[in-house]
Amino acid sequence: MGAGISELVLQAGPLLSSALSTFGHRVLSQAEETGDQAADTGRRLLRAVWRHLGPAARTTLEELLADIDVEEDDPDALAALRSQVRRALRDNVDLYREWSALLPEPSGTVTITAQGDRSIAAHTIQNSVSGGTFHGVVIQSGHLTGLAFGDSAALPRPPETTGRPSARGTDGDLSLRNNEAIAAQETGDLEQATALLEQNVAESERLLGPDHPDTLAARNNLASAYQEAGALQFAVPLFESTLAAFERVSGRHHPDTLTTRNNLASAYRAAGDLHRAVPLLEETLADRDRVLGPDHPSTLTSRNNLASAYRAAGDLHRAVPLLEANLAASQRILGPDHPDSLAARANLAGAYRAAGDLDRAVPLYEATLTSQEQVLGPTQPTVLATRRDLAIAYRDAGRFEPALALLSTTLGQYERLFGPTHLLTLACRSDLAATYHAAGRLTEALASHRTVLEQSTRVLGPEHPTTVASRRAVAAIERERAAGDRG
Structure with missing residues (x-):
């Protein structure tokens, strides 16, 4: 772009x-x-x-x-x-x-004006097992969360946000810097975004004090950026300390506290620590159900997040009924064609796929994609995510040609929308490589995985989960080809 x-x-x-x-x-x-x-x-x-x-x-x-x-x-x-x-x-x-x-080509000096309020970025929990993207429900504006590879299961989703009135006066630079960090995240410049948010935390603590709600919001956003960059060793303890501070300052049941607890569970989930993620999500859902009511959008989100964690833990007996109930509630409250109801349908299709029930997963994906394209448009990121998931379901069913065609088209759309090195683009290319591999087309699979490895190493660093996963995929295919040559 x-x-x-x-x-x-x-x-x-x-x-x-x-x-x-x-x-x-x-x-x-x-x-x-x-x-x-x-x-x-x-x-x-x-x-x-x-x-x-x-x-x-x-x-x-x-x-x-x-x-x-x-x-x-x-x-x-x-x-x-x-x-x-x-x-x-x-x-x-x-x-x-x-x-x-x-728009004309910009020339001269551009004056940047701070816009909007600082807010707490709240992650929806991703599904990392083979089973498709977990679509966050009742998502508001914001930037993207982190990912790992395998299939589209760890696709970054837009986070829900909890708004906060913008403080005025001495912290104008904080608002400006926060907006610049969000812009950097939107363009995939995680290093710049993290550096800006680190400055914001230091300045917030100096200007407002360590326990001011805006300082805690800044710490929460920095932890989210660390998680997006794959630096869970920094994200988890920062979320933990921020949650403890919110509980002390705002109380255990304040919306900001519940949002931060959800984010900590997301970090635990990303680190593979489901033993801590699941109880935290269960607690958050119970609190939101009691404080906000069972039909509140945030409660629907928590229910989806808990179902995702159950699914990641292989507990489909609890995940599927929870998703079915949540879809029914979303359709009743918001309507069947509301974007959040459509996301809930996609989540349920992913759970069916994870359970091996492709006879229900594929038609539900297809119907959901058709509705999303009509309601949201063909190039909206949520629509692209469902298109990827449908392709993965086709792959699971052994329908490699439609899977490859769908992934190739979607990859081109991601490249045009976000650029070749954005996390979403890399995730889709990884899906395409895995589908080539499943179809026995090792040459194309290896080329695609190598492209992901080169780009993720350059953009994200050699230790980012994306880079590590693609390095392992390249090594596995090279061993497979070598064994075939010897045979």
């Missing part, structure tokens, strides 16, 4: 403001150009966003634009608009290209 998503949004900011000032609430419906280049370009940018959204998201955008006070500075409404635009650009590669073509 060219410019990053955050860079595009920053560059477009003055143009969008000019369009809103000129056209007002008619910015989407106005057909004629005004001759004002900035206003006309801003209008075209907003209309492009609207065209690429699904029906529900279009309504949200229209309501946001209607609520903006064009006569006065309306920072909250403008921040909400920027957030929706950023999500749309991240989720749709065609919109990204259209915006890149509409």
